[in-house]
Amino acid sequence: MTDALPQTQLAVKWYPPRCDVRLESVPVPRVQHPDDAIVKIELAGLCGSDLHAYRGLEDISQPHVCGHEFVGHVVALGESFSPTSSPSRPPLYGTLRVGDKVISPFTTSCGDCRFCRLGFTARCVSSLLFGSPALPGAQAQYVRVPDAGGTLLPVEPSSPLNAILDKNLLLLADILPTGLFVAMQALAHPKLAPVLTGHPWPASESEFLKMEASASAAPLTHEDRTLTVGLVGLGPVGLCAAIALIDRLASLSVPLRIVAVDTNPIRRTKAQTIISTFSQSTLEELHVVDPDEAQVIVRKWGGGGCHAVLEVGHSISHRWVCPNMSHNAQVVGTPPALTLSHGLLAPSGVLSSCGVHQAPALPFTGREMYNTNMTLEFGRCNVRSLSDAAAGLLVRQQDALSEVVERIVPLTNAVEAYERFESGEWGKVVFNVWA
Ligand SMILES: [Zn+2]
Ligand SMILES: [Zn+2]
Missing domain, CATH: 3.90.180.10 (Medium-chain alcohol dehydrogenases, catalytic domain)
Known part of the structure; x- marks a missing residue:
């Protein structure tokens, strides 16, 4: 043979x-x-x-x-x-x-x-x-x-x-299934179901776990049903994650707001061009910005942050890379990217990360996670x-992905x-x- x-x-x-x-x-x-x-x-x-x-x-x-x-x-x-x-x-x-x-x-x-x-x-x-x-x-x-x-x-x-x-x-x-994975880990999480289905937790849980929701709160508003997503890192995997996210949401009529973050202006320009082609989708707002601007936009949206943040790499300080390199560089899954992602996340939000993590510790504590009911999705894509x-x-x-x-x-x-x-x-x- x-x-x-x-x-x-x-x-x-x-x-x-x-x-x-x-x-x-x-x-x-x-x-x-x-x-x-x-x-x-x-x-x-x-x-x-x-x-x-x-x-x-x-x-x-x-x-x-x-x-x-x-x-x-x-x-x-x-x-x-x-x-x-x-x-x-x-x-x-x-x-x-x-x-x-x-x-x-x-x-x-x-x-x-x-x-x-x-x-x-x-x-x-x-x-x-x-x-x-x-x-x-x-x-x-x-x-x-x-x-x-x-x-x-x-x-x-x-x-x-x-x-x-x-x-x-x-x-x-690698990068397309990984982008799909990081988007899916967030979208499939029960915490996003109230926004995606219009039914408050726990009635929005999967069919198997579904329970009656206590009718103790006011009805959901349009703002409540608007999905806000942070995308940290606009390298090739970040582009695939954005396309996967919009593709998965295409069948729902849920309005979507994305704040896409990178310190590299070349990557921001490319991401703006590619993501903007989805003009027929429910993409209500798209902001392709640097980290400081991202914080401002998310504060303006209200709600304490994004429902989901997809961490797919982010510019990092040269201290994390080869000592002989003076430029900023992109590494998926490094602490500054997680720190920024955590800062953009709303309480009861989902931080979905697909990076290869090298750092010995996470940049947030168990107490912080408890106090915000935060979910952390981690790990290698089941490619x-x-x-x-x-x-x-x-x-x-294929048109968008060919870019x-x-x-x-x-x-x-x-x-x-x-x-x-x-x-x-x-x-x-x-x-x-x-x-
Ligand atoms: Zn690869
Ligand atoms: Zn096996």
């Missing part, structure tokens, strides 16, 4: 301690386990999460091939892939073939363990992150995918995804479980691309690994 593969390939490798990536010749991976697939990569993404290791913010010292976003074709499969594969295993083991086009989530997920079966693929017991010391990454020409039958997303011949450019399909590897929902979102909103990837550059330009992406000068970058 293996096409003849070359012995070596080009790949981007990270070296400690920080800010050192090199283009090198490395061995082409081979099938090591019956559940493996080898994928020949067409395009690979450069992601904000790659910057954690790049900046030396992760506790790793082992050089490794970078990258966790890729689209390509299967060139080799392990023995588990067979039409006679057990029906108790993920169905892809029975259907995937050499030559099939695939997109991969940024982490592997076996599809066999309890967490995978329940849909919590981010916590798969054998999950590995591409582009880490544990699993060589995808800023390369070939990549080995462990647990491939549970991990890979095939692009079926009949799928509407076939009409979408590869640079946009690449969004399904494989959200793949189909994200694919539907991509098909529906997210800013440039495609040859893999041989990786060193420059890391520098310019890290500085905030370039937005989302995709590598053509064969150019």
